[in-house]
Amino acid sequence: MFKFLILFTVLSFTISTMAQTGVDLGLNKKKKFISIKSLNKAEKERIEDFFITDNDTLVNLKNDLTEAELKLFCECYTNDTIIKKYKEAVFQYSWSRNKKLKIRQWNAEIKVYFDSAIPKDVKKEFIAFYKPLNEVKNLKIDFVKNKDASNYVIKTSDTIISQFGADESDYKETHPLKRISYNIATDNTYKFYSAITLIDLNRLEDKSLLLQKLKQVFFISLGQFVVNERADETSLLSTRYKNSSTISKMDITLLKMHYLKIFDQAISAYVINELVKKSKTLCTDE
Amino acid sequence: MNKTSIFLLFYLLFFLNVFSQNRQISVHKDYYVPKTSFKEKYKPIDSIGYLIRDGDTLIKVPTLIQPKGTPVPYEYKDSTFLEYYKKIAFNPIHKDSSDTKPMKYWKAPIKIYFSETINNKVIRDFMKFTKLLDSKIDSLSISRVKELNEANYIIYDDNSFQYEAKLNSDRSDYWIYWNNKNQINKSFIRIVNQREFSNKLAAEKMKDLFFSTLGWFRKTYELGCDSYFSNCYSENKYLSEFDEALLKYHYSYGICKGTTRTFFEEQHRTSKKILENHHTKILIYQN
The missing domain is CATH 3.40.390.10 (Collagenase (Catalytic Domain))
Incomplete structure (x- = not known):
C-alpha cells in the first residue's frame, strides 16, 4: 500500500508538471506537422492548425508552456538578481537593450569526446563536475569514447593559440581564455550543433590550470557566454574564478534560465526585457 | 507550357437513347478546347463553333488531338x-x-x-x-x-x-x-x-x-x-x-513540372475553378 502511495504521488507530480498552461511566450513559431492518428486525447485538445493529405490529416500543436516551465519562467524572470547576472552572461551588460545580439543555444545532445592527450584524471574530474547539469531541462550532455559518435571534441593544439593579439602579455595565464580556444558550428537560427575546444598544453606553464580552463571554456560554450571580472568568484564566467569541485548554484540557475525552452525565434536583449515585462502579469499568482 | 500540357476534356452534351428492349445506350460527344490549346494543336479549318464559359472562349473541334505522353489526373491539394x-x-x-x-x-x-x-x-x-x-x-x-x-x-x-x-x-x-x-x-x-x-x-x-x-x-x-x-x-x-x-x-505526375510559381498558381486556380463548377476530368500530360 505504501509503495502504491509513493507511485501515485510520483505519477501525480509528473502529470501536473507535464500539464500545459495555455501560456505561449510567442517565441516558438515553427510548425511541426504530425499525423492526427499519433495523438492522444489531451494532445488533440492542443491542435492549432492542420491540413488534409490524401489519406491523413496532419496537425500542428500549440507550443504553450508546461506547468514546470511556467514555474521556472516565473522564478527566473521575476528575480532581478538572476536577470542581471543572466544578461551579463549573455549580452555582457545588464542594461543592454540591443536587438542585434542574440542568445545561442545547443539544439543537440552534446556528445563530448576527449582526445587521448587530455590526462585521464582531468577527464574524470571534468565529467564528475558536470554531472549535476542533468537537472537542466533541454540541455543534454553525454561523454563518448568514440570520436565518430561525438559532436564536441576537446583536444590539444599543435599550434600557438592567441586570443588577445598584441595585448597577449597583459593577460595572466589564469585568464579563462588564455592558451585555449573554442570553435562552435551554428545553424541559421543561432543554434549550436558541434564544437571543438583546443588547448595549448605545451605552452601552458602551470599545468594545474588545465582542468579549470577546460571547465570554464566548456561552460562558456554552452551559450557563448561572456566572461567578466564582475562575476562572482564562484562563477565559471569569472576571470577570477576560484576552482571548485562543484558547480555553483547560480551557474546552474543561469543554465536553467538559458535552456528554459529551445526557442526557434531569435532572442535578443530586447526580447529578454519584454519577457521580464510579461512575467509581471503572468506570474502574479506565484 | 512546352511539352507539358493540361488538357481539359469537356463532355458537354449527352444524348441518351435508351431502348426498353435491349438497353442499348448511344452517347454523343462534342469537344471544346481552350483557345491556347487550339492554336498549338489545330488548324483554323478545324474550328466548327465556339462557346464562352466563365469568360473563357472554348473552340469546338471535330476530334480530339491528345497531347503526347501519359495522361494522369490532376492532383488536388489542400x-x-x-x-x-x-x-x-x-x-x-x-x-x-x-x-x-x-x-x-x-x-x-x-x-x-x-x-x-x-x-x-x-x-x-x-x-x-x-x-x-x-x-x-x-x-x-x-x-x-x-x-x-x-x-x-x-x-x-x-x-x-x-x-x-x-x-x-x-x-x-x-x-x-x-x-x-x-x-x-x-x-x-x-x-x-x-x-x-x-x-x-x-x-x-x-x-x-x-x-x-x-x-x-x-x-x-x-x-x-x-x-x-x-x-x-x-x-x-x-x-x-x-x-x-x-x-x-x-514528384507527382499530377502537377506540371519545371514551371514557375506564377504558372503553378494559374494552373491550380483554373483547375480548382473547373472542379468546383463542372463535372469534368482534368488530365495532365507529362512527356
Missing part, C-alpha cells in the same frame, strides 16, 4: 499544403520579384559515386536514407555506383580530388546542374571534415544536403527543425509525414 509547397519548391529570381525561377526535379535515375575518402560507415548510413526515399517516392530511383563515369551524383570531401570547382568554401555544401527542361542532371556534395569532424556529423550533413538537391529546395523558417525542409539543424531529422507528402507531390 491550399495550406500548397502554400508550403510554393515556399519550398520555387526559388525567387531576386528578393522583390513577383515570380520565381522554375522548379527543378530529377527525371533520370540518381547514380551516386563516393570518393574513396568518405568513411564506409557514413556511406552505409547515408545509403539507408536514400533507400528509404527510393522506396517512398515512385518517380525517384537512387543507387550507388562504383565507377565515376557511371555517376551523375558525386559525394566527396575536402581531402579528396575536388570534383566541382564552385564548391570551395569552408562549409559543406552542394551544387546542382539542370537541363533546359529544368531537370536536374548532375549534382555534387562536398563535405568539409574540419566542420563535420565525426561520422555522425558527416552523415547528418550529407543527408540534409542530399535532400535539398532533390528539387533545389528552399529550406524554410516556418517548419520545425526535425523536418528536412526546415532551415535549422536537428540531430533527430527524419522523413516526417509532411516531408514525405511534399516530396511525393513534387
